[in-house]
Amino acid sequence: MADLTSNFAGIRSPNPFWIASGPPANSAYQSHRAFDAGWGGLVWKTIGAPIVNTASRYSALNSGTTRMIGFNNIELISDRSPETNFLEIAEVKKRWPSHAVIASLMVESREEWHEYVKRAVDAGADGIELNYGCPHGMCERGMGSAVGQQPLVAERITSWVMEVATIPVIVKLTPNITDVTAAARAAKRAGANAISLINTINSITNVNLDTYVAEPTVRGMSSHGGYCGPAVKPIALNMVQCCAADREVGLPISGIGGIAGWRDAAEFMALGASTVQVCTAVMHHGFRIVEDMTDGLNTYLDSKGMRSVSELVGRGVAKIDSWQNLDLNFRRVARINYDSCIGCNLCYIACEDGAHQCIDLLAPKVVGVGIGPGRVPHKPIPKVREDDCVGCNLCSLVCPVDSCITMVEVESGADPMSWSDYQRKLAAGEIAAIPPHV
């Protein structure tokens, strides 16, 4: 079995799976249950001057029968007193000495930051996470994403924290910013030990077309919320990779955003995260999902001959490059497996109306095959004109049958050519204005 133990910027945990700051990490009771279930660490629901929350607080975007593909909330930081929170952190640490308990903090003045950091240290927390990401409520009072969106302000506050912190400090970044690396660099300049990302994305999930009020509704009104869950994973992966690839950042990364299983976690790790944090998936399915995450990651690492998570971390970072460095002479075309084709023609329609018009609908006798098991010749059959196919992937994405349309690499017969090669060759008159295969 691979070694799943984690040492994240000096914070040790039995595995790299942590509960993210939020409702599932709100109390000692939940922490005991989370660790019993197998989580390696947790980031406590953000502690600060107690707030009052609204009813209601959450809304969701569903996709067909899939519930909560995206999740939105207008919940603020902890509504429990700091005394209770720090007391319970101490209690949890006593019972779970080898598990990671991180105190998430959000306050305003330098004095308050100093006070809360010291209280977290005294409670026995293994680390501190600075919540510069909450994009609703707290930002209207100059905290949360209002800090994260101004790297210089975030840098100043982080250096206040570093003045007194004796345990590792993680800066949690907001995705509601044009360039996340600017915020990550500010964390580094201030001396933070690590970054975590992403917090939630500003959102409105839906509007009731009778009342014109969005959900979650609070006496006939709503508010901008924070979006998370599976729908945000691509945005989070992108931002994690940007930070991992940035030479000036160079900090350990805890990846967050839409993680629900071991595959998601492994993808974040491949793009540079050495631990991952989960909130929405636990709210949806409960603490038990960690069993599949640990088993799945273990099996995956074993299958790749990797002995520890660190061998996976960052493997995919350098495989994301600037568009202009991609090979313009690389060719890929769509191939349809007529054994599994159901003749729905979605590929034809997508290609004809939404892409590059390189699939024909032909009579079975023209194509020379039927479709489906037994190859029944009952409908016009989609056939890719491979010479015209630009390899855009759209037909394979809309096809409702797994592996029915595959994208296969074909020889272009030409040497690799980047955008700058293309421009140079064009200027030298070596090639025509459009690459020959387009």
Ligand SMILES: Cc1cc2nc3c(=O)[nH]c(=O)nc-3n(C[C@H](O)[C@H](O)[C@H](O)COP(=O)(O)O)c2cc1C
């Ligand atoms: C209801 C709710 C409350 C949250 N509260 C906090 C919080 O107090 N502090 C914080 O840093 N992040 C908070 N978050 C953000 C999560 O920690 C996490 O960054 C985000 O939800 C993305 O992860 P996910 O897709 O796994 O949910 C909250 C998220 C949700 C859904």
